[in-house]
Amino acid sequence: MTAAVQPMVEARNVHKSFGHLEVLKGVDLQVAPGEVMTLLGPSGSGKSTFLRLINHLETLTSGRLSVDGQLVGYREDRGRLHELREAEIARMRAQIGMVFQRFHLFPHMTVLQNVTCAPIGVKGESRDVAEQRAIALLDQVGLSDKVRAYPQSLSGGQQQRVAIARALAMQPKLMLFDEPTSALDPELVGEVLDAMRDLAASGMTMIVVTHEMGFAREVADSVVFMDGGVVVESGKPEQVLRDPQHERTRSFLSKVL
Amino acid sequence: MATSAAQQAPTPGAGAPPAADDLPVVRLRHPWRWVSYGVIAVLAAMFLHSLVSNPNFGWDVVGEYLFSVRILDGLAKTLQLTAIAMLLGIVLGVALAVMRLSDNPALSRTSWLYIWFFRGTPVFVQLLFWGFISALYPSLSIGVPFGPSFFETETNALITPVVAAILGLGLNEAAYLAEIFRGGIQSIDRGQTEAAQALGMKRSRILRQIIMPQAMRVIVPPTANNTISMLKTTSLVSVLSFPELLYAAQLIYSVSFETIPLLITASIWYLVVTSVLTVGQYYIERHYSRSDRLEGLGRFGRLAALQRRRTVTDLGQDAR
Numbered sequence: 315m316t317a318a319v320q321p322m323v324e325a326r327n328v329h330k331s332f333g334h335l336e337v338l339k340g341v342d343l344q345v346a347p348g349e350v351m352t353l354l355g356p357s358g359s360g361k362s363t364f365l366r367l368i369n370h371l372e373t374l375t376s377g378r379l380s381v382d383g384q385l386v387g388y389r390e391d392r393g394r395l396h397e398l399r400e401a402e403i404a405r406m407r408a409q410i411g412m413v414f415q416r417f418h419l420f421p422h423m424t425v426l427q428n429v430t431c432a433p434i435g436v437k438g439e440s441r442d443v444a445e446q447r448a449i450a451l452l453d454q455v456g457l458s459d460k461v462r463a464y465p466q467s468l469s470g471g472q473q474q475r476v477a478i479a480r481a482l483a484m485q486p487k488l489m490l491f492d493e494p495t496s497a498l499d500p501e502l503v504g505e506v507l508d509a510m511r512d513l514a515a516s517g518m519t520m521i522v523v524t525h526e527m528g529f530a531r532e533v534a535d536s537v538v539f540m541d542g543g544v545v546v547e548s549g550k551p552e553q554v555l556r557d558p559q560h561e562r563t564r565s566f567l568s569k570v571l
Numbered sequence: 572m573a574t575s576a577a578q579q580a581p582t583p584g585a586g587a588p589p590a591a592d593d594l595p596v597v598r599l600r601h602p603w604r605w606v607s608y609g610v611i612a613v614l615a616a617m618f619l620h621s622l623v624s625n626p627n628f629g630w631d632v633v634g635e636y637l638f639s640v641r642i643l644d645g646l647a648k649t650l651q652l653t654a655i656a657m658l659l660g661i662v663l664g665v666a667l668a669v670m671r672l673s674d675n676p677a678l679s680r681t682s683w684l685y686i687w688f689f690r691g692t693p694v695f696v697q698l699l700f701w702g703f704i705s706a707l708y709p710s711l712s713i714g715v716p717f718g719p720s721f722f723e724t725e726t727n728a729l730i731t732p733v734v735a736a737i738l739g740l741g742l743n744e745a746a747y748l749a750e751i752f753r754g755g756i757q758s759i760d761r762g763q764t765e766a767a768q769a770l771g772m773k774r775s776r777i778l779r780q781i782i783m784p785q786a787m788r789v790i791v792p793p794t795a796n797n798t799i800s801m802l803k804t805t806s807l808v809s810v811l812s813f814p815e816l817l818y819a820a821q822l823i824y825s826v827s828f829e830t831i832p833l834l835i836t837a838s839i840w841y842l843v844v845t846s847v848l849t850v851g852q853y854y855i856e857r858h859y860s861r862s863d864r865l866e867g868l869g870r871f872g873r874l875a876a877l878q879r880r881r882t883v884t885d886l887g888q889d890a891r
Contacts, residue, residue, distance in 0.1 A: 371765055400773055408771025418766035422784045422862050431780065432770035464862040477766075484770060 320383050322347045322488055322519045323368060328377035330363055337363045339543040340377070345536075347487075350520045352530040352551075355540035356566055361523045364540070365490050368521065369410045370403055381410060382487060408436050411481030415493040417473045419465040419480070425452065426461045429480045437484065444483070451479040455509045471502030475509050482513070489513065491522040527571055531555055539563045629832035636823065636836045645819025646840050652736055652805045652815055657798055659741030664748030669778070671753050682749065689746035695807050698739035702811045704730050736808040736815075744801060751793045755786035787859045795852035799845050806837075816840055 323345040330338040337360045345351050353361040366372045367379060370387035374395070379386045387403055388395035398406075420428050429448035433439040452458050455475040465473055474494055481489060491510065495503040507529050514520055514533050524530065530537050531551050538548040539558070547554055547563045555571075558564045622628060636642050670682035689697070700707075705726040714720030730738070759782050767777040809818035820833040827833075 369769055371768065404768075404771045404773050407769055410769070412766075412769035414762060414766060414769075416762060418760075418762040420763065420766070420781055420785075422859075432767075432772065435776055435780065436771040466862060480770070 319346055321345060322349070322382055323521065324378075324380050325364070326378040328364070328367065328379050329375045330360070330367060330372060331375045337543055338367075338375075341540075341543075341545055343538065343545060343548075345519060345521060347519055348517050349535045350514045350518075350522065350533055351536045351538060352534040353521065353523045353538050353540060354525075354530065354566070355546075359540040360543040361540045362492055365492050365521060365523050368488075368490055369407050369412055371412075373397075381406070404436070408432070408484055409487050411484060411486035411489040413474070413477050413481055413489070413491045413494045415496050417465075417470070417477045417497070419473055419476055421465050424462050424464055425457065425468075425476050428465065428476060429483045432480070433483050448479065448483055451482050452476070454512070455479050456505070469502060470498045471505045474498065474506045478506075478509055478513070487519065489518055489520045491520065491524065493523050493525070495524065495526060525570060527555065527567075539566065541566070627831060628835065629829060632829045632832035633836050633839070636820075636833060637839065641819050641823060642816070642836060642840070645814055645816040645837075646844075648814055648819075649802065649805050649816040649840075650844065652733075652740070652808065652813075653798070653802045655737050656740035656744060656805070657801055659737060660744030660748050660797075660801075661794075663741070663745035664752055667745060667749035668752035668756060671749065672756060686746045686749055689743050690750075694739065694743045694804060695810075697743055698736065698807055698811060701730065701735035701739040702732070704735065732808075732811040732813045735811055736805075736813045739811075740801065740804060740808070744797065747797060748794065751790055751797070752786070755790035756782055758789045759785050784859070788856070791852070791855050791859060795848065795855070799848050802844055802848070803841055 321344040323343065325341050325343040328338055328341040329336070341360070341364055343364075353365065355361045363372055367374060368381065368386060373387065384406065385395070386406060387398055389398055390396075420431070423431060426445065426448055429451060430441070430444040433444040433447070434441060449458060449461065452461060455478055457472060457475055457479070460468060460472060460476070465476065468476065478494075494510070495506050498506065503526070507526060510520070510522070510529070511533050522529070522534070534551050536548060537551045537554040539546045539554060539560075539562075541562050547558060547560050554563065555567065558567060667682045667685060670678040671686070673679050673682075708726050710723055711726050711729060712720035712723035714722070756778075763781055763785065764777055767781045772781070805815050806817035808815055809821060812818070814822070816837050820837040824830045824833040
């Protein structure tokens with residue numbers, strides 16, 4: 315987290331509006347390589363929108379957002395941002411893994427096909443190579459016996475672990491998690507958090523939008539609290555969670571803890 | 572499990588005589604159902620009796636022509652026309668649906684205009700237009716727009732009755748299928764597209780690999796329905812003097828005057844083919860819903876999977 319290292323994600327004065335509704339009002343953030351950052355905040359604070367901007371699922375209104383030194387979705391030319399072509403955007407996204415709240419596994423494919431379809435179709439890997447890595451990844455998240463099952467036959471926790479394996483199969487340099495445990499029954503949250511904890515331990519750069527305070531406290535390197543489209547407070551987990559400086563952070567934490 | 576639940580649950584009214592808990596159920600009786608069965612049976616018997624006793628049906632004539640060369644030839648032409656027109660409709664329909672959903676306003680509006688026109692006029696009128704197209708454009712040519720032409724031919728040589736029939740039916744069908752395909756594509760959750768985009772897939776691949784295979788479940792039943800409808804709509808083509816099944820029957824009865832028996836003959840074949848198509852539809856639908864049936868596990872594997880799922884849940888609860 316020293317200034318000498320190029321940040322994995324860098325946001326400067328990021329604005330995003332949907333019509334007249336301004337959701338992000340100038341967000342500044344830096345995520346170092348290997349850092350695990352959790353984004354906290356009440357619903358409507360803009361944290362999910364910010365996450366979706368990082369792989370260009372939402373388009374920027376203004377500002378500067380780069381991943382690994384490259385602007386996301388745009389090319390800068392004489393002080394303006396020009397939209398990139400679909401192929402270029404797809405190439406950027408292939409390096410960023412994303413896990414969604416509602417899993418979004420492909421229901422017509424088996425677990426193995428879900429995990430191998432992008433490496434084969436997008437990266438042009440051979441079926442053998444892709445399947446070997448897929449099986450290793452599924453083993454890593456504890457699902458090696460579900461290789462031939464269809465998503466529908468799996469529990470929510472199992473589906474989310476497949477979704478993590480599917481994202482990892484592209485060998486991304488950054489992983490985004492959009493409330494990965496919010497759609498799960500309480501008893502299934504642990505297995506998904508365990509998989510994420512292992513991933514964090516392996517050195518992956520991760521940005522996690524979550525309401526799991528335990529995960530934020532134990533796994534995250536940094537915690538960012540957003541409200542009303544701006545970053546209110548950020549820092550080490552023990553500092554932000556134990557001793558919040560802002561009233562808004564204090565009142566949010568008092569409700570969720 | 573049931574017994575343990577019963578033991579744990581506090582029994583309401585415990586202490587009452589045990590016989591009171593053991594009440595048999597008397598099912599509701601439906602006397603009017605029996606009356607309706609009776610009425611329908613009488614009507615059916617009357618109809619069947621008339622089928623056999625009324626000589627105007629001419630069953631012997633039906634039997635004579637059912638497998639005759641001219642009828643079977645007409646049937647073959649009907650099947651070919653149905654297949655080719657549907658194929659044209661499907662290919663063009665997919666293109667129109669994709670155009671309609673495109674970000675490019677020129678494409679999306681062109682598609683809208685096409686669908687508006689071809690759905691807005693009767694297919695019978697469209698068939699007549701194609702049949703009389705030479706009255707509108709006596710010759711067709713290929714060349715520079717508004718400039719010289721390199722190749723020119725008479726319209727009647729190019730648009731024969733077969734071509735007119737295929738164009739008339741296929742272009743009309745495309746408009747309807749385009750709407751069915753668009754509905755199917757739009758029925759898929761937006762999250763599927765986002766998940767595929769996040770993996771670095773491009774739009775064309777997402778449509779082919781992710782959206783269409785899922786949309787097929789929504790698309791197949793109405794498309795099969797339209798195929799059956801097309802089979803029968805081909806009979807309109809008799810106005811173009813194209814010898815499909817109905818026209819073959821008409822040619823025969825215009826000489827022999829056995830109108831009713833030949834219409835019955837044609838109807839029997841339409842019914843037979845429709846029945847075959849219905850069976851085909853069942854298998855296609857089954858194919859596209861295979862992920863629901865936990866395929867690859869078999870019945871016992873499926874039970875085991877359910878049991879394992881329960882175990883995982885139980886363990887999770889224990890851990891808490």
